[in-house]
Amino acid sequence: MSLGSGERCLPLGSVGADRWRSVLGVATDLDDTLTHHGELTAAVLGALEEVRSLGLPCVVATGRSLGWGAVLARVLPVRAVVTENGGAYVLREDRGLRVAFMEPDDVRDEGMRRVGRCVEEIVDRLPALRVVHDPAARVTDVALDIGERTTVDPAVVREALAMVSDAGLHGITSSIHMHVSYRRADKVGGLRAALGALGLDASALDERWVYVGDSPNDAGAFGAMALSFGVAGVRRFGGRMPSWPAYVTVGDGPEGFAEVVAALRAGRSE
Structure with missing residues (x-):
């Protein structure tokens, strides 16, 4: 769980190989986590491909709109995109996309x-x-x-x-x-719903999925998920974070995300 203080976030290297080997999937924020000044870099696209090559599903959880989510689900190597801070999600399926909402x-x-x-x-x-x-x-x-x-x-x-x-x-x-x-931001609820719709074990989210983020709308995931990682820029939010990630990377944005994926790959190979 989140350690509750930016100063108490542990370094990425403190995650043991057994924890990395137990991982069932990767969830990540978009802006300033996967992107740098709004752009997806070659390094982060390579990291997303690396997650897929490890046989792990990847899901994006963002505050961006459902319209953005439909595009992202088509062009990125991910299984789903949770949008609008958990209000809706887009699933990538063999014959296209499926959209679902959390309320009628x-x-x-x-x-x-x-x-x-x-x-x-x-x-x-x-x-x-x-x-x-x-x-x-x-x-x-x-x-x-x-x-x-x-x-x-x-x-x-x-x-x-x-x-x-x-x-x-x-x-x-x-x-x-x-x-x-009109609804409370709930990326975790959106992630659980998306995993269930994909036929994956949503009950494993808290302990066996990685989450990477950078800002207050990631705090719910930071607080709920044991393997939560903040990229370095998360520290700039000081007292505005209700919950802090358990771990923090050295690099910011895409570099931080790539660090997490590199550690995941290395840990699973030990």
Whole structure:
């Protein structure tokens, strides 16, 4: 489980070979974990291929939209993409893609009406915040740009999160976006649902799957999964992390992810 403090995260090298050999799959965040300034590097694509060559399934869990998830599931060597912080997921199957949601249509529709009203109030009161340009591709939340194309003062983000809470909704941040939803962010719940739909053992997620991430919307996975890894940049979130990863890499972003995969490969060969 998460050790609860950035200073207490253990180094990657402290994971023993027996733990690596027990791994059944790899789950990972996308932005600033697999990507560097929004781009997928050759090194990280090679690391994803390495996971597949080890015979292990890989699942991406991201705050990006369902529309993004459909593209990622087609072009990356992964079995599924959990999107919108657990609100929906896309499965890669032999004959194409399958999309699934965590709630029925009527719940999503009513929830998104409430979210829309709240977001209108936020951008009216706090003009530094702007809606990310993918609303048509989102089905369970709305994302506001706080670090992708612009940098927003953390005090403004805190005020916006307070407005979300006052409206009875849920807000969470990643390294680039603030998400507003009618549902609590739950990447772990989305991962469990996706694994079950793939016919994999979802009960093994906590102890026998690796998770790699970098920011507060990964905290649920950090807290739930014993083999949770933060890339080096996770430390910049200081007191904003509800749960910390058990381990931390030396490298940031894709370099950190590649470190985890290299250690996984080496540990399984011992």
